[in-house]
Amino acid sequence: MTTQLTAKYRPQKFSEVIGQEYIKKILSRAAQEDRVAHVYLFSxxxxxxxxxxxxxxxxxVNCEDAPVSEPCNNCTHCKSITKGNFPDVIEIDGASHTGVDNVRKLREDVFLPPISGRYKVIIIDEAxxxxxxxxxxxxxxxxxxxxHCIFIFATTEPERFPxxxxxxxxxxxxxxLSQYQIQQHLEYxxxxxxxxxxxxAVQLIARRADGSVRDAMSLLAQVLALSDGELLEVEVRQILGLVGDELFQKLFELIAKQDLVEIHKTVEYLRxxxxxxxxxxxxFALYWRNLFLLAKLRGEANKILNWDETRLKIWLNMVQQFSLARIHASWQIVLEGQRSILKNIDPVLSLELLLFNLACLAELVNVEDDINSITPSKKKQSEPVTIASGEKKNVFSQPIIQKFEKEKSKIKNFKDELKKQPLIKGLMDEFGAMLLHVKQK
Ligand SMILES: [Zn+2]
Incomplete structure (x- = not known):
């Protein structure tokens, strides 16, 4: 099914290719005017x-009607190239033909004139x-x-090219490709x-495909092969092993309640x-973004979200548990944490840390608020005294110092854990500097 569907809808003309407008235009014109380059690099x-x-x-370039702006797809040449058995179009997989011997053989071949077509085209994939x-x-x-030769190198990593x-x-x-472009294609x-x-359901597949129409098509085929003739969101989630809205609702509730035990259980469930x-x-990042929209725009946000009434109501209630600043910071933390979590030796454990951080974020911000409230005002109240070295220092009451020390060690523990969260790290550094500043006076 996967190969069938992908093959059936593989574009056979420049105009059928999704996106890449200017590339299609230039190549189509070059083919029409018979002014093709001899070496192309597609990255x-x-x-x-x-x-x-x-x-x-x-x-x-090899269509029997050539030069043409689009292949006719009906002549013997076109049909044979589509089938992959045209003698003058050579496709090489760079990943499995890495050796110099393959290239030597190829080098001899290219000097021979084309057998049936006008050009010998050598396509080297993963070059x-x-x-x-x-x-x-x-x-x-x-x-x-x-x-008579055209080389086309295709690569995902042009920076590795000499x-x-x-x-x-x-x-x-x-x-x-944009999510919208992929979605349009899937709907077509x-x-x-x-x-x-x-x-x-279509949106979900398009999002999951992450810019690749090939991935989108194979995901679609995968889901269709197992579903009952209709594409439903719940089935897409089930088949592709995706987490549904209910689980995100639960997770956000737990973060709001700082329920670390249940967060841990949820993470284990995900594992x-x-x-x-x-x-x-x-x-998850998208959910924070949606929450931000809801916090700012309330019901108006649905012009962007397009949710049904029930879902909208649930999340409008949810958003009341978070301040705008907290949503904004959390959104940023999740975005910035993605890469480091995936690179981690134990990504699931790293995810747990991220969720704990998000749950405790409010507490961390409050810590800063406490310090702000006691630094400028109470500092003035304390008497400057002369100590042995002759420097003048402010003397805090014992409870305040104890509080500083307590918060300081608390911060130190967090700091180690939070190194991967630039925003929090910034906040902590600022806080640390503030403490130092206060202590030095
Ligand atoms: Zn043709």
């Missing part, structure tokens, strides 16, 4: 259409995986490529297939469910 994240565009270009020796062997050919090759190529950077496919769907942590964190 961009996975699943954004690099190889698809390379194949379309290969067809456009950054080629070995250094392989690149060097290619370089000579790329310096003066035969007139500069000598980049400088000899026309480099096109493919953009990640579902309508074509005559499958009913909930738009929340047992084997959830997709990266996606969970993206969703």
């Amino acid at each position: 961009g994240t996975r699943g954004v259409g690099k190889t698809t565009v390379a194949r379309i270009l290969a067809k456009a 950054h995986m080629l070995s250094k020796a392989a690149f060097n062997a290619l370089l000579k050919t790329l310096e003066e490529p035969p007139k 500069i000598t090759i980049v400088s000899r190529s026309q480099h096109y950077v493919f953009n990640s 496919v579902l309508n074509q297939e005559g499958i009913k769907f909930e738009s929340q 047992e469910q084997g959830l997709d942590l990266g996606f969970f964190l993206r969703e």
Whole structure:
């Protein structure tokens, strides 16, 4: 099903490719005017259409009607390229053909004129995986490529490409697709297939695909294979192992209540469910953003959120438990924490720390408020006295000093844990500086 659906809706013309407007325009015109470059470099994240565009270009220059702006997709050449058995279009997977021997063989091949088509097109996918020796062997050919030859390198990591090759190529950077673009495409496919769907379900797949139309299509196929002829949000969550709105509601309640025990249990539950942590964190950040919108705009926020009445009501109630400042800080902390959590040796434990931090955030902010309230006003009340060294110092009452010490050690413990949260770290540093300042006077 996955391959069927993906293959069925793989774009066969420049105009069918999602996004990448200017790249399509330039390549289509080059094919039409028969002014194609001999070396192309297509870079961009996975699943954004690099190889698809390379194949379309290969067809456009070899179509029996060529030069054309779009391949006809009906002639023998076009059909054969689509099937992948046209002798003059050679696709190489850089990941499995890294060696210099493969390249030597290729170098001999490219000097032979095309067998059936007008151009020999060599598409090298994951080209950054080629070995250094392989690149060097290619370089000579790329310096003066035969007139009948077009090289197309596709890569997700252009920075790993030798500069000598980049400088000899026309480099096109493919953009990640927006969630909206992917959503539109999925809805088009579902309508074509005559499958009913909930738009929340489509949005979820589009979000999860994270800019890659290929991922979106394979996720869609995966869900359709297991669902009952209709695409429902609840099923998408179930099949893709995603956490639902109810669990986020619970989590936010627990954070508001500072219920660390239940937070711990929830984290353990997530661990047992084997959830997709990266996606969970993206969703979690999105929830804070939604909460921010609700706090600022109340019901008006639904113009952006498009939630049903019940869900809107639940979250409008939820938002009352958090101050705007706290929501804003939490949103930022989650956004900034994502990467470090995923890189951690035990990401789930790291997630637990993040959740504990969010739960205790209010307390930390209150700590700062306490200090603010006792520093400027009470400092003035205390008498400056002369001590042995002759310096003048303010003397605090014992309880205040005790309070400082207590808070200081509390902060120290937190500080170690919170190093990965830049915002909190900033707050702590500021607080530490303030303490020092007060003590020195
Ligand atoms: Zn054709």
